[in-house]
Amino acid sequence: MKNTETIWQHVDARRDPYVGLADRVWGMPELCYAETRSCAEHTTMLEAEGFRVTQNVAGIPTAVMGEAGEGGPVIAILGEYDALPGLSQEAGVAEHRPVPGDGSGHGCGHNLLGSASLMAAAAVKDWLAENGLPGRVRYYGCPAEEGGAAKGFMVREGAFDDVDIAISWHPAAFSGVNEAESLANTRIDFTFAGRAAHAAGAPHLGRSALDAVELMSVGANYLREHIPSDCRLHYAYLNAGGIAPNVVQSSAKVRYLIRAVDLATLTPVVERVRKIAEGAALMTGTTVTTQVISAVSNLVGNGPMEQAMQENFDRLGPPQFTDEDRAFAAEIQKTLTSDDIAAAFRRHGLKVQKGLTLCDAIVPMGASAGGTGVGSTDVGDVSWKVPTVQARGATYAIGTPGHSWQLTAQGKNPAAHAGMVHVAKIMAGTAVDALKNPELIARAKAEHAARMAESPYVCPLPADVKPALGMSLAE
Numbered sequence: 001m002k003n004t005e006t007i008w009q010h011v012d013a014r015r016d017p018y019v020g021l022a023d024r025v026w027g028m029p030e031l032c033y034a035e036t037r038s039c040a041e042h043t044t045m046l047e048a049e050g051f052r053v054t055q056n057v058a059g060i061p062t063a064v065m066g067e068a069g070e071g072g073p074v075i076a077i078l079g080e081y082d083a084l085p086g087l088s089q090e091a092g093v094a095e096h097r098p099v100p101g102d103g104s105g106h107g108c109g110h111n112l113l114g115s116a117s118l119m120a121a122a123a124v125k126d127w128l129a130e131n132g133l134p135g136r137v138r139y140y141g142c143p144a145e146e147g148g149a150a151k152g153f154m155v156r157e158g159a160f161d162d163v164d165i166a167i168s169w170h171p172a173a174f175s176g177v178n179e180a181e182s183l184a185n186t187r188i189d190f191t192f193a194g195r196a197a198h199a200a201g202a203p204h205l206g207r208s209a210l211d212a213v214e215l216m217s218v219g220a221n222y223l224r225e226h227i228p229s230d231c232r233l234h235y236a237y238l239n240a241g242g243i244a245p246n247v248v249q250s251s252a253k254v255r256y257l258i259r260a261v262d263l264a265t266l267t268p269v270v271e272r273v274r275k276i277a278e279g280a281a282l283m284t285g286t287t288v289t290t291q292v293i294s295a296v297s298n299l300v301g302n303g304p305m306e307q308a309m310q311e312n313f314d315r316l317g318p319p320q321f322t323d324e325d326r327a328f329a330a331e332i333q334k335t336l337t338s339d340d341i342a343a344a345f346r347r348h349g350l351k352v353q354k355g356l357t358l359c360d361a362i363v364p365m366g367a368s369a370g371g372t373g374v375g376s377t378d379v380g381d382v383s384w385k386v387p388t389v390q391a392r393g394a395t396y397a398i399g400t401p402g403h404s405w406q407l408t409a410q411g412k413n414p415a416a417h418a419g420m421v422h423v424a425k426i427m428a429g430t431a432v433d434a435l436k437n438p439e440l441i442a443r444a445k446a447e448h449a450a451r452m453a454e455s456p457y458v459c460p461l462p463a464d465v466k467p468a469l470g471m472s473l474a475e
């Protein structure tokens, strides 16, 4: 039985406008909390579809929510539309060719993510109206997934308080139910202040903030051996103190991104990194101030909803790609290493299949290798608040690294469009299963409540931290 269900026809009927939406957002890559035009595109689409629209969700100008239907359970479908710095790339070519502009690009496929989720919500809206059933569907347009933890702030402000089930997806190499195994993380800016001086004339009077940042790196790099092995420490210099080597640098700023399997493991590691910063300040006679930029929880899964989503995948089958799609994916694979390609198979618990360029089957549930190739997502915080299920939707060549020009290059391809429409059907079908079947929602909630009773949700964002609305990733 393939593509026979009414809900899937409601998705198919929307193909052209939603491909258009995804392509327009691809063409206006906007970073973390600056997604003004992309959010406006989503808002316009919500209005055109007749959703009741709430802008400025949780006080965030680029967060929007649309609701349709009356009474009954509330199903939230989550979308994103933020881009990444440094990943600008022409569409549909298999060589690195940035386009003129500020260098940003959709290197994580969020142009597709937002459009498919809105498309699914709109299809469910029509299905609800046609069946006259009680129930509400919401589309949450969520900004700043890449480093802004917007969904965590939205959870904290109560945006999901009356939601029964949350559904989302992420572009991927393979289609299937997403394994809930993302890492909790915290991003902290460390700003060191010293004293400027003539680097040759009076270096003894200077106190170098740049030295402090470098010594902090040394400390953090020694720390790696003494923390749980699946923790991650990354850093980026936001301010190295200037371009003059003959000035003792009086200010410097480094952003740390610290990850661990869960918050309980993360918190002590963050404390140790903070101590290293204090030590670096002490060693250099500088002072350090810190600012938490974002923090997200690990994902928790939900058995009943994952099962329901799996059944949708089984009924619909994999996305249908064409020979042209496969030929272009093969060109992209030529720009990758064999390790990139093998890692993609292994990450999903699959044997390496030589010559396979695009996903041709649904990855069975529970196949994931676990622990490898895992990032973080602010969907994690939603998943602690309400039962949440996510799909992976095949939209690009197997082996394409996340956050790469190759991923940006494929974001407007026919394969991306096919994958986006396919996964919209999976999400809409899963939402309809929940709306038709109150017992499924009850089981999902019971499992969630049991998990929360074991370890309750603690918001990882310190109470005084607000969304970093003015944050420039390229500061």
Ligand SMILES: Nc1ccc(C(=O)N[C@@H](CCC(=O)O)C(=O)O)cc1
Binding pocket: 108, 145, 146, 147, 148, 149, 170, 185, 294, 296, 374, 375, 376, 377, 378, 402
């Ligand atoms: N299904 C996915 C979900 C998230 C990501 C991802 O790359 N997330 C960023 C988010 C960073 C953050 O939340 O702070 C990362 O891990 O660096 C990739 C695939």
